Amino acid sequence: MNNEVSIQEDDFSLADEVAFLESDNAIDGAVVTFTGRVRNKNEGLNVTALTLEHYPGMTEKLLAKIITTAKERWDIGRVKVIHRIGRLEIGEQIVFVGVTSQHRQDAFAANEFIMDYLKVKAPFWKKELTENGEKWLDAKSSDNNKAQQWS
Amino acid sequence: MIKIVFFAALREQLGCSELSLASTNILTINQLKQALIEHQPQWQNLIENNTLLSAINHEMVDGEHPVKSGDEIAFFPPVTGG
Numbered sequence: 001m002n003n004e005v006s007i008q009e010d011d012f013s014l015a016d017e018v019a020f021l022e023s024d025n026a027i028d029g030a031v032v033t034f035t036g037r038v039r040n041k042n043e044g045l046n047v048t049a050l051t052l053e054h055y056p057g058m059t060e061k062l063l064a065k066i067i068t069t070a071k072e073r074w075d076i077g078r079v080k081v082i083h084r085i086g087r088l089e090i091g092e093q094i095v096f097v098g099v100t101s102q103h104r105q106d107a108f109a110a111n112e113f114i115m116d117y118l119k120v121k122a123p124f125w126k127k128e129l130t131e132n133g134e135k136w137l138d139a140k141s142s143d144n145n146k147a148q149q150w151s
Numbered sequence: 152m153i154k155i156v157f158f159a160a161l162r163e164q165l166g167c168s169e170l171s172l173a174s175t176n177i178l179t180i181n182q183l184k185q186a187l188i189e190h191q192p193q194w195q196n197l198i199e200n201n202t203l204l205s206a207i208n209h210e211m212v213d214g215e216h217p218v219k220s221g222d223e224i225a226f227f228p229p230v231t232g233g
Contacts, residue, residue: 055156055225055227058206062209094233123158123206124232125228125230125231127160139228
């Protein structure tokens with residue numbers, strides 16, 4: 001399997017991922033990383049934890065396709081996308097997107113593009129555990145609007 | 152046979168994560184939905200929910216998309232990862 005995408009239960013280390021993006025890669029002067037974490041509040045409710053489900057097989061293919069599109073659109077070097085699944089507590093890391101490029105503009109734009117498309121295309125679903133019980137999150141139209149800005 | 156898989160809130164509401172149906176007379180995603188409702192009438196509202204997304208063999212498709220024996224069809228709610 002393609003080593004640019006990892007779907008995993010285990011946590012990841014930002015330092016290790018940056019080291020992977022930078023090792024033997026003297027051509028790229030820019031490294032842009034994004035990390036998403038579990039917030040303690042959502043829609044006014046205190047969140048205790050999240051459970052993340054995905055569609056194995058389709059998720060990996062879709063993320064690989066998003067990365068291919070980003071590479072066609074921007075002059076970028078290495079890419080890494082990690083998404084965790086299973087139960088995650090407040091403050092835990094959920095998602096990582098790392099992109100390198102020779103100059104910063106391409107890495108910034110490609111990173112944001114990958115994250116915006118992951119949000120609206122990749123088959124992951126979050127269930128929130130709040131003070132009022134369990135709830136599957138609804139998709140947000142603001143996320144769709146954000147992704148459409150790229151088209 | 153057609154393999155059908157369900158995810159997330161839909162999986163929980165149906166109480167079913169996957170099943171197989173004989174592919175006779177099922178030509179499209181919309182016809183498969185009708186076959187599922189005939190199979191389990193109490194699923195009607197959940198299956199007819201127009202926010203439901205569908206994929207064939209890991210590719211997103213619409214209701215008119217053809218279905219054939221051996222396909223894996225997935226139904227799921229709008230995605231909320233990241």
